[in-house]
Amino acid sequence: METILLLAHVESDGSLGKPALEALAAAKAIQEAIEGASLTVGLSGAEMGSAARQVGSCGASRWLAVAGPEFAQPRYATDAAAAEALSRASGATLIIAPATSRWSRCLAGVAQRLDGRIDTHVTGASVVDQKLTVTRWYYRQRLEAAIERARRPWFILIDTGCYQPWAGEAAPAALESVAVELPEAAARTTFLEVKAPRADEQTIRPDANLLFVAGAGWTKKQADGKTHVEEAAALILNFIRQTQASLGSSKSLVDLSGEGQDVLPFLTHLNQVGQTGSTPRHPRGLAACCHGEEPHVVGWRFVNERRAINLDANCGWARGKADVLYVADAFEVMAKVNALLAGK
Numbered sequence: 001m002e003t004i005l006l007l008a009h010v011e012s013d014g015s016l017g018k019p020a021l022e023a024l025a026a027a028k029a030i031q032e033a034i035e036g037a038s039l040t041v042g043l044s045g046a047e048m049g050s051a052a053r054q055v056g057s058c059g060a061s062r063w064l065a066v067a068g069p070e071f072a073q074p075r076y077a078t079d080a081a082a083a084e085a086l087s088r089a090s091g092a093t094l095i096i097a098p099a100t101s102r103w104s105r106c107l108a109g110v111a112q113r114l115d116g117r118i119d120t121h122v123t124g125a126s127v128v129d130q131k132l133t134v135t136r137w138y139y140r141q142r143l144e145a146a147i148e149r150a151r152r153p154w155f156i157l158i159d160t161g162c163y164q165p166w167a168g169e170a171a172p173a174a175l176e177s178v179a180v181e182l183p184e185a186a187a188r189t190t191f192l193e194v195k196a197p198r199a200d201e202q203t204i205r206p207d208a209n210l211l212f213v214a215g216a217g218w219t220k221k222q223a224d225g226k227t228h229v230e231e232a233a234a235l236i237l238n239f240i241r242q243t244q245a246s247l248g249s250s251k252s253l254v255d256l257s258g259e260g261q262d263v264l265p266f267l268t269h270l271n272q273v274g275q276t277g278s279t280p281r282h283p284r285g286l287a288a289c290c291h292g293e294e295p296h297v298v299g300w301r302f303v304n305e306r307r308a309i310n311l312d313a314n315c316g317w318a319r320g321k322a323d324v325l326y327v328a329d330a331f332e333v334m335a336k337v338n339a340l341l342a343g344k
């Protein structure tokens, strides 16, 4: 018999974020597939009244809460203590959590404390003959592994974007408070402030419908023998602002800054998509001035519809890596697209 714990931390606005709701969807699907399995929701954070209400109708049989100002901010010691206390209080055999930076950082340590096991970057779960199997990718989405485990407790970190977030009516939940005795050392790391770019400077938008990826071609000499980096920057930012698309980049383009070349200043390594970059999940993707090399394209694995603009009809995209390739000058195409968008 499995006891499933959905582990979630409350966001700074008092709600549960989308990753937590996705993990809840995964936990519920597993619970419904395993006969006799029960679901407990375990929350940690400063205060959790509204977060608990938000998922109050999810069908959990218990609601556990570790609450207090010391659990508001991410910190290994307090997050691990909260997760450990919730796991022990629930007696869970399966602990499902979203792969947020907070849980990703501390849950391996918590699994160790409970003499359990952990699997991270889980992208799916299925139950066949009452046996749970989870899947994850290795070698940058080239190999998919299916994992079963006899050992309990089994911690499972669900990658974001793999499940439809759970949605249901808000309802009251009977919270049971779980006490945590924090050692003095837990307060050694103190939280000072969040430093983040202004919202309109933020170009990485995981929830956007479209991923626009810029390649090094934007900074290369064009037909007139000159580079047009400023024009490229204006075209890209105009498109991103108008569409609210997420902005990705190839490795070559972000590496240019390290080489002291004329670069697009708004791109950092965080924008890089691919084998040594990120693996975003967007419904649609458009690459421009990017060659479509394998180490780059492997990061597009979970983008559903892929299009590219390249002058070269022999580029990597033409070899089965894009659904549609426009053999065209991206400067011209994007100027036209921007004008059409502005006229809408």
Ligand SMILES: Cc1cc2nc3c(=O)[nH]c(=O)nc-3n(C[C@H](O)[C@H](O)[C@H](O)COP(=O)(O)OP(=O)(O)OC[C@H]3O[C@@H](n4cnc5c(N)ncnc54)[C@H](O)[C@@H]3O)c2cc1C
Pocket: 214, 215, 216, 217, 218, 220, 222, 249, 250, 251, 252, 253, 272, 273, 274, 275, 276, 277, 278, 288, 289, 290, 291, 292, 293, 294, 295, 296, 297, 299, 309, 310, 311, 312, 315, 328, 329, 330, 331
């Ligand atoms: C171990 C390893 C890991 C790697 N990991 C990654 C990774 O995570 N992510 C990644 O991106 N790369 C990665 N790479 C690098 C990858 O192999 C490529 O070198 C890189 O992706 C190429 O970037 P690019 O396509 O932007 O540039 P280029 O190869 O220089 O291509 C530029 C393209 O722009 C086109 N172009 C130029 N002007 C125009 C125009 N006006 N209109 C339309 N098209 C135009 C050209 O035809 C050309 O195809 C990795 C490589 C290795 C060895």
